[in-house]
Amino acid sequence: QLPDTDQGMLIAVTGQQARPVVNTDAPALDEVIPQGAFVRVAEETQPALVYIQTEQMVSASTGLGDVPEFFRRFLDEEEDAPPEEQLQTSQGSGFLISPSGYIVTNAHVVSQTDPNAGEVNTADEVIVRLSNDDEYEAEIVGVDIGTDVAVLKIAAGYDLPFMRVGDSDHTRVGEW
Secondary structure (H helix, E strand, O other): OOOEEOOEEEEOOOOOOOEEOOOOOOOOHHHHOOHHHHHHHHHHHHHHEEEEEEEEEEEOOOOOOOOOHHHHOOOOHHHHOOOOEEEEEEEEEEEEOOOOOEEEEOHHHHEOOOOOOOOOOEOOEEEEEOOOOOEEEOEEEEEEOOOOEEEEEOOOOOOOOOOOOOOHHHOOOOOO
16 A cells, blocks of 8 residues: 555555555445436336338248258158248337327337348238237338338327437437
């Protein structure tokens, strides 16, 4: 231990230069960013959050495909062939961005498309459940596989709670 300085006590570590001890008088993180702020945000945004379920019939390859020839002699190709089509389900979440029912979610929730594919293969059925447990069939308005963003639309027949999208021209570095 080295003598105290005007910056605080210094501690020497073998092979390293002496460094100031962390200021223990600094406020705890909970005092700077109270948990209450997170609770308030959660309470305010919860009505605009949605649960999304999808169903999609996808083609399955028939036969043994990439199974090496050595192993094929042990398998009966007819019995082990998967069905030509299979039901694939997905689930996720999203949030309402307008009172008229537009929803933002991830593209992978409503599409089982490979990012390198030339064509987007979207779900056959999309069901959206609101925070009040009302359910609606949703229309897929658009999907961008590259950014993993999708926009859906439901017709509830009434104004829905929604989250306002921020303006990136008015945000500052470090804002959550």
